[in-house]
Amino acid sequence: PLRKLAERTKTKVRIGTAVDMSALADDATYRETVAKEFNSVTAENVMKWEVVQPERGVYDFTAADALMKTARANGQEVRGHTLVWHSQLPAWVNEGDFSKEELRSILRDHITTVVKRYKGKIYQWDVANEIFNEDGTWRESVWYKTLGPGYVEDALRWTHAIDPKAKLFLNDYNVEGVNAKSDAYYELIKKLRAKGVPVHGFGAQGHLSLEYDLPHDMTENFLRFDRLGVETAVTEADVRMRVPAETIELNAQSQGYHTMLQACLLTPKCTSFTVWGFTDKYSWIPDWFEGEGAALLLDEQYNPKPAYKAVQQDLRLA
Numbered sequence: 001p002l003r004k005l006a007e008r009t010k011t012k013v014r015i016g017t018a019v020d021m022s023a024l025a026d027d028a029t030y031r032e033t034v035a036k037e038f039n040s041v042t043a044e045n046v047m048k049w050e051v052v053q054p055e056r057g058v059y060d061f062t063a064a065d066a067l068m069k070t071a072r073a074n075g076q077e078v079r080g081h082t083l084v085w086h087s088q089l090p091a092w093v094n095e096g097d098f099s100k101e102e103l104r105s106i107l108r109d110h111i112t113t114v115v116k117r118y119k120g121k122i123y124q125w126d127v128a129n130e131i132f133n134e135d136g137t138w139r140e141s142v143w144y145k146t147l148g149p150g151y152v153e154d155a156l157r158w159t160h161a162i163d164p165k166a167k168l169f170l171n172d173y174n175v176e177g178v179n180a181k182s183d184a185y186y187e188l189i190k191k192l193r194a195k196g197v198p199v200h201g202f203g204a205q206g207h208l209s210l211e212y213d214l215p216h217d218m219t220e221n222f223l224r225f226d227r228l229g230v231e232t233a234v235t236e237a238d239v240r241m242r243v244p245a246e247t248i249e250l251n252a253q254s255q256g257y258h259t260m261l262q263a264c265l266l267t268p269k270c271t272s273f274t275v276w277g278f279t280d281k282y283s284w285i286p287d288w289f290e291g292e293g294a295a296l297l298l299d300e301q302y303n304p305k306p307a308y309k310a311v312q313q314d315l316r317l318a
């Protein structure tokens with residue numbers, strides 16, 4: 001199993017998966033595979049704002065608590081995902097038309113409540129998710145438009161004040177290699193650290209597609225963050241393709257996983273490698289990209305694909 005191999009790596013990298021709570025409840029094979037293969041888990045959806053605080057001041061931790069309980073029973077660590085994001089926000093936040101003061105206090109209340117509940121039980125928090133555009137400018141989210149760029153610094157400080165042991169990450173997609181977007185993270189993290197703001201990690205989601213070339217400079221990118229003194233992580237790896245998949249695609253996919261995991265294993269402070277689901281039976285890809293799928297390590301019947309073997313092999317060598 002992957003978790004056994006990960007435990008023996010020099011860097012003790014955690015091997016994680018996103019967990020779909022309905023699959024976990026309904027599918028025994030899914031449940032057993034989560035427990036057997038992974039030593040880290042991330043909530044695919046149930047720690048997001050729309051689930052946790054669907055109405056103002058009304059918190060619902062039922063599903064998130066269930067994940068924490070499963071993780072504990074399985075001896076798994078938990079990555080928290082996510083505190084500030086532009087997506088999966090309830091309408092009352094998105095369309096609320098709040099003043100700066102009011103929205104700031106809403107954000108503070110949310111972060112304080114959620115982080116307190118799981119204090120000491122989350123090893124890495126994706127505090128802010130997807131804050132930049134592809135060209136490295138700030139994304140015009142409700143947070144940015146109302147609060148300005150200082151919301152990220154606020155969120156980091158508020159999270160750290162409650163749970164000083166959790167490693168606080170900024171997380172995004174299309175930042176595996178060196179590009180305008182990852183440059184923006186590099187500059188921001190450097191600036192924040194110089195100011196003493198608690199930021200401890202940079203997460204590259206790792207949503208790759210066989211329609212684009214693999215990132216060729218991911219190790220170089222991760223190592224520059226390493227030198228800044230922060231951890232790195234691959235937080236949501238998957239490699240999608242047109243379906244049905246042929247052998248050539250499955251081999252290319254295994255190279256995609258290999259490229260990302262190898263970059264992580266070559267980076268001393270790359271602390272976790274998480275896949276965004278593990279069986280093609282449950283994945284966000286077919287819902288979001290028409291005609292695409294087969295993005296994960298196991299097929300719909302839970303048989304290992306070439307990518308699974310590649311991940312095993314990389315862990316064995318590290």
Ligand code: G3I
Pocket residue numbers: 044045087088129173205236284
């Ligand atoms: O909650 C409703 C549920 O009540 C309803 O029955 C069901 C029927 O369609 O929809 C449910 O909401 C869906 C939710 O997943 C839970 O299944 C949303 O429509 C759907 O949009 C949502 O998609 C999630 C997506 O984030 C939303 O942005 C995906 O599952 C999840 O994998 C994906 O994860 C994100 C990361 O958080 C951040 N990085 C990108 C990644 C992929 O988009």
